[in-house]
Amino acid sequence: MIEQARKQRVVIAGGGTAGWMAAAAMTRTLGKQVDVTLIESSDIGTVGVGEATIPTLVFFHKLLKVSEQEFMAATQATFKLGINFENWKEVNQNYLHAFGVTGKDCWAAGFQHFWLKGLQQGLSTDFGDYCLERVAAEAGKFAHLPNNGLNYAYHLDASLYAKFLRNLAEKEGLRRIDAKIQQVFTREDNGYIESVLLDDGQKIEGDLFIDCTGFRGLLIEQTLHTGYEDWSHWLPCDKAIAVQTEAQASPIPYTRSIAHEAGWQWRIPLQHRVGNGLVYCSRYWSDDEAMSTLLNNIEGTPLNEPRVIPFRTGRRLKQWNKNCVALGLASGFLEPLESTSIHLIQQGIVRLLRMFPHTEIQQTDVEEYNRQTDFDVEHIRDFIILHYHVTERKDSPFWRHCRQMEVPTSLAHRIKLFKETGRIFREANELFDDSWQQVMIGQGLMPASYHPIVDNMSREELTHLLSQIRNNITRTVERLPTHEQYLKQYCQ
Secondary structure (H helix, E strand, C coil), rough: CCCCCCCCCEEEEECHHHCCCCHHHHHHHHEEEEEEEEEEECCCCCCCCEECCCCHHHHHHHCCCHHHHHHHHHHHEECCCCCEEEEEECCCCCCEEECCCCCCCCCCCHHHHHHHHHHCCCCCCCCCHHHHHHHHCCECCCCHHHHHHHCHHHHHCHHHHHHHHHHHHHHHEEEEECCEEEEEEECCCCEEEEEEECCCCCEEEEEEEECCCCHHHCCCCCCCCEEEEECCCCCCCEEEEEEEEEEECCCCEEEEEEEEEEEEEEECCCCCEEEEEEECCCCCCCCHHHHHHHHCCCCCCCCCCCEEECCCEEEECCCEEEEEEHHHHEEEEEHHHHCHHHHHHHHHHHHHHHHHCCCCHHHHHHHHHHHHHHHHHHHHHHHHHHHHCCCCCCCHEEEEEHHHCCCHHHHHHHHHHHHCCCCCCCEEECCCHHHHHHHHCCCCCCCCCCCHHHCCCCCCHHHHHHHHHHHHHHHHHCCCCEEHHHHHHHHC
């Protein structure tokens, strides 16, 4: 007979998006199986620039039984259908990476093969014309469609999101302590974290510790010395500046990513304001040059003082080490180009919930958690590097460096495979699927050939296929309300 386990004591070090996502998920799913304590200091600020998300957050909220309307009203959120990449392929050339599927695949070949033959025969229009989400985004339209017919995510106010999640967690019995961690104690026998001493004198013991202390990694790095793998040779940007501005126009249903000489700028439209920022490489731009570039390319009055945030792209060598799991910036950093920061926090939380220890932590769980996390992070890393490396820009030293740099073997293989054959294969449960061909084609990488099965179709059949997909999308988008209309009605 299996003995009933006592409650596991979970201690979350740090608040912010990562800490409060973990707190809300733990308390709302594991309920009576855990005692959760979150320690954060009101004196320590959070980075809080991750205001754009991807569609996986919709499903995370369903897991937590979160009301979408309440969430959107509380966080001043807007809907997001994709990201518009401006000046990435070449200056003054844009494409929109949307969340949907482009065209219709067949069992042997993706839609891009049919589109490529259509292009050769003068039948195809722009690749994005065959994606519902892209056409809706460019038309500024949005609505919920039956059977998740329109894939979407959110733009949100990160600080308001943390407050919203805190409210959920505290209703479930979470204990929050406003204090700083002064000292961390480990066990002599196995090096596990035993307790933390706070600046108010309290000593908090735990069975499992979750490190959400940001870049410094108070538990995972400063205490357990886990180690860090640096990826800045592939992702050379190492600083960001963030500033919020007054909204000057109706919010659009997509994020803007605008490439500059030595980095790129984001614009994230919320209901009440716009989030702006610049990610750049300090080898090519000084802080003053970057600040000037950002402030000269924003719309509306700034609402806060811009601040420079240094970072180093990479990851901890282990995300779960002994009895400590790192989430958010404590686990590593991939720049926010494809809005994956909150996704990786969410994945870490859900993975931990699936492997949550019944009594003692099992090393096999720890190893499997780290293996799965490494897989996820490496595939996202490759996808982000793709945007920098596959470009036609040669107008600055930064872009010439990105074009010429060596890339991971895994990415080099994907690029070569697509360039020579037009093929893309999704590995296991990797995050991006249709996105690969959207970005590769958007960045100017055109395959040399298509799959021979396409030649089974006559010119008339191919014409019918392409026009039918476009016509269906056009009819659907024509019936949609504008994003602003839908937002006002939905979030009242």
